[in-house]
Amino acid sequence: MLLAAPETQFLVIDIQARLLPVMRDGDRVVRNAGILLQAAQKLAIPALITEQYPQGLGPTVPEVMALAGATPVLGKMHFSAAADPAIRARIDAGGKPQIVLAGIEAHVCVLQTALSLVEAGRKVFVVADAISSRHGDSASVAMQRMQAEGIGLVTTEMCLFEWLGSAAHPDFKTLSRLIK
Numbered sequence: 001m002l003l004a005a006p007e008t009q010f011l012v013i014d015i016q017a018r019l020l021p022v023m024r025d026g027d028r029v030v031r032n033a034g035i036l037l038q039a040a041q042k043l044a045i046p047a048l049i050t051e052q053y054p055q056g057l058g059p060t061v062p063e064v065m066a067l068a069g070a071t072p073v074l075g076k077m078h079f080s081a082a083a084d085p086a087i088r089a090r091i092d093a094g095g096k097p098q099i100v101l102a103g104i105e106a107h108v109c110v111l112q113t114a115l116s117l118v119e120a121g122r123k124v125f126v127v128a129d130a131i132s133s134r135h136g137d138s139a140s141v142a143m144q145r146m147q148a149e150g151i152g153l154v155t156t157e158m159c160l161f162e163w164l165g166s167a168a169h170p171d172f173k174t175l176s177r178l179i180k
Contacts, residue, residue: 003125003154003162009096010040010047012071013081013103013110017058023104023132024139032130032156033102034067035178039160041069042171046094049073050081052109079109082116091117098123100159102130107142114151125152127159 012033020026040047049060049068054075059065065073076084082091091099099122103110110131114124126146133139143153154162157179164172 001123001152003098003100003159004165005043005045005163007096008045008098008100008163009091009094010036010045010100011081011091011103011113012037012047012049012060012064012068013101013113014050014052014057014105015061015064015103016051016054017061019052019057019104020061022134024134024136025132026104029102029104029130029132030061030063032127033064035156036100036102036127036130036159037064037067037069037071038178039163039175041071042175043163045163046096047071048087048090050084050087050103050109051075052079053077078112080112080116081109082113082120098125100125100127100154102127104131105133106131106139107133111142111146114146115149118149118151123152125154125159127156128153129155 049071074087078084081087099117101110101114114126117124
């Protein structure tokens with residue numbers, strides 16, 4: 001199944017000040033989440049940013065917030081964003097069948113959010129080059145588990161070009177520059 005911009009909602013999970021410095025390839029996660037946030041805004045894809053226990057783990061990093069525009073930011077205490085009533089209400093209100101996830105940590109909040117959304121009947125895609133954990137094996141096992149549960153793994157470029165659908169798309173030139 002291909003991603004389709006009109007059918008998609010994008011969630012950025014917990015890319016926060018006190019978590020990011022201990023993540024493997026944290027710069028890659030920030031860069032790719034930022035690319036997808038920009039693309040989502042340009043393509044009118046609803047997006048949402050979550051923060052796990054922001055009082056303790058700090059806010060979303062400035063590099064992501066600088067690209068977030070008017071994207072809502074919601075705090076949470078549940079590891080699964082879908083278990084938080086306010087976040088779940090936003091996801092449900094969007095009515096989009098496809099959910100794309102990026103963020104940290106792959107084996108905790110990203111995994112639990114993805115599994116919860118699958119249980120709720122959504123088609124979930126996780127951006128493999130926009131997630132991370134402290135340890136590489138944690139992220140690797142999380143992706144294996146997600147695949148076994150029917151969650152699609154995509155890359156930033158796959159997501160971007162599937163959202164565009166064609167080189168004839170009016171935003172193709174602008175958005176393709178983001179990955180160069």
